[in-house]
Amino acid sequence: MIPKSNHTSVRRAFFPGSFNPFTTGHLSLVERGLQMFDAVVIGVGVSIDKYSEEEIQSRLHPIRTLFADKENVTVVAYHSLTVDAARDNDCCCILRGLRNAADFDYELPMANVNRRLSGIETIFLPALPELSMVSSSMVRELHHFGHDVSEYLP
Numbered sequence: 001m002i003p004k005s006n007h008t009s010v011r012r013a014f015f016p017g018s019f020n021p022f023t024t025g026h027l028s029l030v031e032r033g034l035q036m037f038d039a040v041v042i043g044v045g046v047s048i049d050k051y052s053e054e055e056i057q058s059r060l061h062p063i064r065t066l067f068a069d070k071e072n073v074t075v076v077a078y079h080s081l082t083v084d085a086a087r088d089n090d091c092c093c094i095l096r097g098l099r100n101a102a103d104f105d106y107e108l109p110m111a112n113v114n115r116r117l118s119g120i121e122t123i124f125l126p127a128l129p130e131l132s133m134v135s136s137s138m139v140r141e142l143h144h145f146g147h148d149v150s151e152y153l154p
């Protein structure tokens with residue numbers, strides 16, 4: 001039997017991304033992450049050279065509104081190395097989604113470098129089959145050509 005730990009620290013996962021925009025695929029990952037962790041910190045990666053403070057806040061605002069009633073979800077902007085942002089936010093690991101083999105090829109070296117840099121592990125969740133075609137870039141492109149994208153936006 002696994003002994004019960006009397007260690008009560010909160011286990012937080014850092015979920016980094018561009019979230020431009022935050023999609024139903026991202027939402028599903030946060031919800032599933034919360035089944036494994038006490039809390040999820042959504043880290044919106046932004047370049048401070050490219051965006052004004054106002055633009056950064058306007059990226060964060062809709063995501064914060066979405067999780068306004070969830071105490072265990074926080075939304076932060078970061079412009080450092082992902083592992084440094086994860087540490088700064090007291091996260092024990094990084095959460096990422098895998099939709100296909102291309103995601104895997106991109107994510108695997110990053111997870112290995114991140115572990116080597118910091119000891120922080122990356123936890124991968126496979127995309128739900130019905131959401132595996134949802135990506136921010138697809139949503140941006142459909143929107144650009146005048147299609148209704150509301151079904152992809154939580």
Ligand code: ADP
Binds near residue numbers: 018023026098131
């Ligand atoms: P990045 O630019 O860092 O890839 P994204 O905002 O595109 O950031 O994605 C953030 C994370 O969410 C990534 O791990 C990505 O694989 C995951 N993700 C994106 N869309 C989906 C989806 N439909 N299902 C599961 N995970 C997803």
